[in-house]
Amino acid sequence: MIELKNVSIVFGQGTVNENKALNNINLKVKEGDFITIIGSNGAGKSTLFNTIAGTYLPSEGQIFANDKNVTRDPEYKRAKYIGRIFQNPLLGTAGNMSLEDNMTITHKKGMKWLRRSLNNKTREIFRQELVQLKMGLEHRMKENLVMFSGGQRQALTLLMMVLSKPSLILLDEHTAALDPKNAEIVLELTNKFISEYKLTGMMITHNMTHAIEFGNRLLMMDGGEIIFDIEGEAKKALTVEKLIQKFHELRHKTFENDRTLLAED
């Protein structure tokens, strides 16, 4: 699926502020994997996503998607097979447009031309898809998205992304900006869609319980490196305590400061 070979990202190369955000990352994401990623702030989680998605081009190393070298492909080209959800729920949808217009734009990836694909038939398809969210949005298709809550917009972004059938989805703390109730709903939907549509995904979270509960593989990052990679049965046996202990073993530094960041609940 996606493979990173010796990928490094250096910001401000050759200046005093030189910062190695990713250090020689090797990662192979297999089809059907759902990987959760934890790590404190500055560990390189978001940089890893930005590198996979093409926002940053790697300083060193290569990236392969479906065995094709895509190291130099810009973000919009990779977006055709990579779906991405950001922490900011407003980034996935256009607020000054109606729900149905948004869905028209997002239900198919790639350049749009002078066709008008919004008609009663597609409207009906969109309506049926919206029912899955159980938020009553199917009755509000003509409303502008600024009228919707952050949770609704994030759920919508998730649905629209799933409908475009990406081969990999990147979830960058996509529930962090939502209130606990909405976060719960969006997370449940995420889990449901991933198993229903058999998606391959990666999810960054600060919540260790979630990281353990969801997915079949877990990565722990620190200082721009993947320091711990566990999957399958071994991952199922993990607990929060074991994770903290593991971090301590690997890094020989206290986890206590990070404990607030890697909230246990």
Added chain:
Amino acid sequence: MIEGIFVEGLIYGIMVLGVFISFRILDFPDLTVDGSFPLGAALMVQCLLSGMNGWVALLVAFAGGVLAGVATALIHNHLRVPNLLAGILTMTMLYSVNIRILGNRANVPILDQPTILKQVTEKFTGIIPDEYILLVFFVIVALVVKVLLDLFFRTDLGMTLGAMGNNEQMVISQGVNPKTLKTIGVGLSNGLVAISGAFAAQYLGFADVGLGQGIIVSGLASVMIGEFLMLKSNRIGVLTFCALAGSICFYAVMYVGRFYGYVIHMTPSDLNLIKGVLIIVLLIMTQAKKLKVPFKVAK
């Protein structure tokens, strides 16, 4: 007099629609307009002088405007120049280009050429009262442009353009290159501006390199008046209508200023000051309007 206001408002209204596309839909403050407006005028005049059919000349003017817009978009996209500066660059270069097109002259009259407007007037004289022929003609032209734009912005491409002005990341995430979209949008916008310039040249009876001076401010003021006067809506049909109505209001104010300004010792050269003050007043009023809303809700 009243029909003169409307004719002027509708001719410049096409330009206002172009400005509306770049400023409001694409969120791309495009100053190329100051150059593409006289470019349209110059191309129209030269094509007519070479004996070309008026409608073909209009197409040439449109194509010229599109190219000017594309140039701005390319400078912005590929050299990573801020959009304002890219527009200023093209506008400055167009000044020279326009003088070249006009045959190294700053002003070329077309008083005895068979312009579209003259043909139309000849055809309908006697059927409609003479003073209303141009009014009816420009109402039709402006409506055709408006309806075509409305249709365009309801297609998938048009909607994606709207989404880009609102949220560029979303468009990128859909696998669409925002650079392509900007090129299309700014090109279309300047094409319209050039058409407006071409009609203005026929109406005025000449093309002048100075025609475009401050036109972007007029366009922006018109867009803002339209937004201020009309209901807040998201329907593209309403928005384009507002732009046209705003243009008519704005040019009515300018008309009054030109003809009755002498009462308060105003000269035509004061008009640019008036335009600027008008925009500032509109900005203040919009701010006040915005501040009022949450207050009302709180009550």
